[in-house]
Structures are given as structure tokens and as C-alpha cells.
Amino acid sequence: MTPSTQQSEVILSINPANGQVAGQVEKNSERQVERAIDLANQAHIEGTWRKMLPHERAATMRRIAAYLLEDKERLALLQMRENGKPILECLRIVDNAANAWVYYAAVLETLETEVTPPRGNYLSHTILEPFGIVAAITPWNSPLMIESYKIAPALAAGNCVLLKPSEETPQTSLELLKFAKLAGLPDHTLQVIQGTGAEVGPKLINDDRVQMITFTGGTATGRTIAKAAAERLVPCTLELGGKSPQIVFADADLDLAVDGVVKGICGAAGQSCTAGSRLLIESRIYDDFLGKLKYEMSLVRVGAPHLETTQMGPLASFKHRDRVAALVDLAREEGATVELGGFSPQGELSSGAYYAPTLLTGLSNNSRTWNEEIFGPVLCVRSFDDIEDLMRDANCGSYGLAAGIWTREFQKAWDVGRAIDAGTIWINTYEQSSLSTPFGGFKQSGIGREKAAQCLRTYSQIKSFYWGMNT
Known part of the structure; x- marks a missing residue:
């Protein structure tokens, strides 16, 4: 795609820790998106990537992982400046991204298709074929990791990928595209589309x-994508919102539970789809547990993301901070x-998009705040x-x-876990x-599953062969 030099075609990335410009990229026009699709389609038809043997594609993927790890510190700093996550968390995100490429390279090399039971004088078996072009639309909360979780299995399956990251x-x-090219990925097999969802999204999904x-983000946008996919009868995977409950029984290890609840809502400043943003406490320990929790949440170190002592940085943007408030x-x-928090810190943090860890009680289970995803450090x-009583609220x-x-109690954990409408259940951890474990949601939290070996099949089509034995 030909870059534009007009100022109106530039996306500015703002550091939420201080409001300063963290960087800029060139925005793509609708015409450039059309050109990217043309090039991806041509690459798929030519088939350089999809025709490679599995071990050859896997070798390219492992090289991408190696490049990520070689540049780990710089990539972590880049993400920290874009979305405000603490530096130690950003370093882990780079590790997780690299692990995805290594994992799906291994899955690709060991994936087996089936010889199916015949019902006549023939041999029948299946193979996996790529879809062709996959559009991957990713959010701002853990970009490099989520991009890798989608792109690695899609490429492993032999597809060409158009990646649309968040404009935030x-x-x-x-950087990921640069490393893919250095690793030897054929031209136009992976391309990046820059722009807002409203500007470039319709062309990609239609x-x-x-x-x-494949999309990770808000439920409203997911619904729009699902409608577009249904109209064209193409598959989509959607990883959407959450309002996940943490449930504390009276017989629990309360110190362990307090620690898990605090990390579940303050980790990533609550900007995780799986953030434990609802808490249900058994009545007979309610006051005691709430007191312990309030104290531990008050100790969370909110600060500049470049400091290794910081436990919680700013929210990812000033706009999002204002929405949480x-x-x-x-x-x-x-x-x-408001038992704790409920404000934006002042003083040395006043120039950033910070919001204090917040604890709310007294809400009914039909209130908007109990049911709506806040996506911040609000419990x-x-x-x-x-x-x-528990299941009604959960x-x-x-x-x-x-x-x-x-x-x-093992039996209690099992029974309650089976009764909860959720795709992932954590017991005595969070x-x-x-x-290697599938991830996805029930109800309006999404469609399909990501991660695990099965994800490579998600990005593949099954083709069946029958070989006659009479000749």
C-alpha cells in the first residue's frame, strides 16, 4: 500500500501515562484497503505460503518468535507507551506472543488428519485447507499478544491475514509485520491495515x-461483525465482553482468595475481558472478607508504568478513563x-489517565453497573x-x-462450576x-474458541477424499 503524506491521514498514538504523543502511523484509505485485499487474494491464489510443507511453514514461524524475543525490551517499552501497562506486564506479553508462534509451529508439524472408516470398497480420508484471506481485528489492551494468538494459527493453517489493530x-x-518479513514470510501473506473500525472495518468484513x-473487542461491534459474516455465510470467531464473578465461600482460604480477587480486578487496571469485576461473598464472612479486601486494595501501588514497583498503571486512554469514571x-x-476509590489520582499522576482501584457495594443485581462491563479497576x-441466591447473581x-x-470443598467447586454459565472456570486461582487450553465465552461473550491445538482447525476447512479400490 502506498503511504499517504497528508497530516489528516496520520494516526497519533498517545501515551496514557502523561498525555504525550507516543508515535504515529499512516492511516490507510478505503482504496488502500481494497489494494491490500487484492494483494492478499493474489498471494493466496499463487499459493507460495499454503503450498509450503508444514515443517517449512513451522520454521518461518519459529524465526518470527526468535525475532520477538531478541527485541523483547524495545517491544515491551513500545507497548507500555501506547497503552500504559506496567513494564513487567509488557515484558510478559512479549513472551506470550513469542510462545504463540512456537506453539502453533509445533501444532502444525504434529497435526494429524483422519483416515475415516469406509462403508464400501474405497479409502476415505480428510485433509485441511486454508480459507484464503482471514481478517483479524484486534483490541488495544494486549495488542502484540492477541495479534499473535490470532495470526499464528491462521498462518499455520496456510491462510493470508489482513490485520486491523486498534487505532489506540x-x-x-x-513491528510484528517487520519480523514476519525478516523471517521469510512471502510477500502479502500478512498485511496491516491502519485506521478506525468505522473507516476501514466495513470494507474488511464485507x-x-x-x-x-476473527475479532476481539466489544460486544456491540462483535454483533455488527456477526451480522456481516452471516449475510455472506462466512465463519467468524468473536471474543467479546465479560462481567466475570469471583465467588468466595466461608470455607475458603481467605488470604489466598483476597489476593486472587485483588489481582483479578487490578491486574491490567481491570482492562481484561476476564477481569473478576463481580464479587459474591458468602454472608457469614461478608464483613470480615470485605474489610480484608478493602485493606489489600488500598495497598495496590498505582504509578508510572516504567517503574518495576508499579502494580497498576493508567487506563489505556483518557477517553476510556472518562468512561470508567x-x-x-x-x-x-x-x-x-463507594467503599474505596472512585476518583482519578491527583499530584504526580494528574497528567495521566489514572483511576484509583474502586470498590462498590449496595448495588442490586438488575442495576446497570452490576451487569455492564466497565473494563476498569472497579469491583x-x-x-x-x-x-x-448465588446462582441468581452469578x-x-x-x-x-x-x-x-x-x-x-472439591464437590462444591465442581457443582458450582458446572452451574455457572461461563467458558472458563478458575478454582482457588484466577x-x-x-x-494449550481453549478460551472463549458463553452467551454474549463470544462465538467459537481461541488457543489450543484445535484453533488451527478453526482457521481451516475440512476436505474429504474418497479413493475407489476397483481399478
Whole structure:
């Protein structure tokens, strides 16, 4: 795509820790998006990438991982300046991104197709074929990692990928593209489209040559993408919002539970789809646990993301910080008591998009604040008396992404975990993650699953062969 030199065609990336410009990239026009699709389609038809043997594609993917790790510190700083995550977390994100390329290279080399049971004098078996062009649309909260979680299996399957990163965090995608080229990925097999969803999204999701869409982000946008995919009868995977409950029973290890609840809402400043943003405490320990929790949340070190002592940095943008603040104000109107936080820190943090860890009680289970995803360090708390009471509050609302259960009783954990409408259940831990375990949600938290070996099949089409034995 030919870059534009007009100022109006530039996307500025703003450092949320201080409001300064972190970088800029050139925005793509609709005509340039059309050209990118043309080039991807040509690359797919020529088939240089998809015709490579699995071990050859895998070798390229491992080289991409090596480049990521070689430049780990610079990539971590780049992401830190774009979305404000603490530097130690950004370093882990680069590791996770590299791991995705290594993992799917291994899956690709060991993937087996099937020889199916015949019902006649023939041999039948299956192979996997790529869709062709995959549009991958990614969010701003962990860009390099989520981009890799989508692109690595899509490329492993032999597809060409058009990546549309968030306009809030556009720079890491260009670094990933650079490393892919250095690693030997054929031209136009991976391309990056820069622009807002409103500007470039419609062309990506409505072009008939784009044969699959994968999206991580808000539920409203996910619904729009699902409608477009349904209209063209192409598959899509959607990883959307969440309002995940953490459940603390009286028999739990309360110190362990407090630590898990704090990390579940303050990690990434609550800007994670799986953030444990609802808390349900068994009534007979409610006051004691709430007191412990309030104290531990007050100790969370909010500060500049470049400091290794910082536990929670700013929110990813000033616009998003203002949205979180507005939802806390709404909670007050809905009758919530602000037990802790509920404000933007001043002093040396006043120039950034910071928001204090916030603890809300007194909300009804039909309030907007209890049910709406805030995507910030805001924890809504209720108590429960029995399992029926618990399940009513845990399962209410439109989301079903994850849940955490804290108890020493195995049977209780199993029964409650089975009853919760969520795609991931953590027991006596929270937000542990494994590339080898599928991830996705129930209800309006998404469609399909990411991660795990099965993800390579997600980006593939099954083709069946029958070989006659009579000749």
C-alpha cells in the first residue's frame, strides 16, 4: 500500500501515562484497503505460503518468535507507551506472543488428519485447507499478544491475514509485520491495515474475498461483525465482553482468595475481558472478607508504568478513563456505596489517565453497573446466603466469559462450576492461562474458541477424499 503524506491521514498514538504523543502511523484509505485485499487474494491464489510443507511453514514461524524475543525490551517499552501497562506486564506479553508462534509451529508439524472408516470398497480420508484471506481485528489492551494468538494459527493453517489493530495501539502490529518479513514470510501473506473500525472495518468484513473473520473487542461491534459474516455465510470467531464473578465461600482460604480477587480486578487496571469485576461473598464472612479486601486494595501501588514497583498503571486512554469514571458516577446514582476509590489520582499522576482501584457495594443485581462491563479497576460486591441466591447473581446478565470459585470443598467447586454459565472456570486461582487450553465465552461473550491445538482447525476447512479400490 502506498503511504499517504497528508497530516489528516496520520494516526497519533498517545501515551496514557502523561498525555504525550507516543508515535504515529499512516492511516490507510478505503482504496488502500481494497489494494491490500487484492494483494492478499493474489498471494493466496499463487499459493507460495499454503503450498509450503508444514515443517517449512513451522520454521518461518519459529524465526518470527526468535525475532520477538531478541527485541523483547524495545517491544515491551513500545507497548507500555501506547497503552500504559506496567513494564513487567509488557515484558510478559512479549513472551506470550513469542510462545504463540512456537506453539502453533509445533501444532502444525504434529497435526494429524483422519483416515475415516469406509462403508464400501474405497479409502476415505480428510485433509485441511486454508480459507484464503482471514481478517483479524484486534483490541488495544494486549495488542502484540492477541495479534499473535490470532495470526499464528491462521498462518499455520496456510491462510493470508489482513490485520486491523486498534487505532489506540497501532505500532506493535507494524513491528510484528517487520519480523514476519525478516523471517521469510512471502510477500502479502500478512498485511496491516491502519485506521478506525468505522473507516476501514466495513470494507474488511464485507468483501467477498475475505473468507473468515476473527475479532476481539466489544460486544456491540462483535454483533455488527456477526451480522456481516452471516449475510455472506462466512465463519467468524468473536471474543467479546465479560462481567466475570469471583465467588468466595466461608470455607475458603481467605488470604489466598483476597489476593486472587485483588489481582483479578487490578491486574491490567481491570482492562481484561476476564477481569473478576463481580464479587459474591458468602454472608457469614461478608464483613470480615470485605474489610480484608478493602485493606489489600488500598495497598495496590498505582504509578508510572516504567517503574518495576508499579502494580497498576493508567487506563489505556483518557477517553476510556472518562468512561470508567462516568460508570462509577452512574453506580452512585444507582445507590452504590463507594467503599474505596472512585476518583482519578491527583499530584504526580494528574497528567495521566489514572483511576484509583474502586470498590462498590449496595448495588442490586438488575442495576446497570452490576451487569455492564466497565473494563476498569472497579469491583462490584454483593453477598449470598445459599446456592440459589448465588446462582441468581452469578448468572444474571448477558455475559458468560469466566468465573472464579474459592472453596476447600472439591464437590462444591465442581457443582458450582458446572452451574455457572461461563467458558472458563478458575478454582482457588484466577486468570491463569495456558496456550494449550481453549478460551472463549458463553452467551454474549463470544462465538467459537481461541488457543489450543484445535484453533488451527478453526482457521481451516475440512476436505474429504474418497479413493475407489476397483481399478
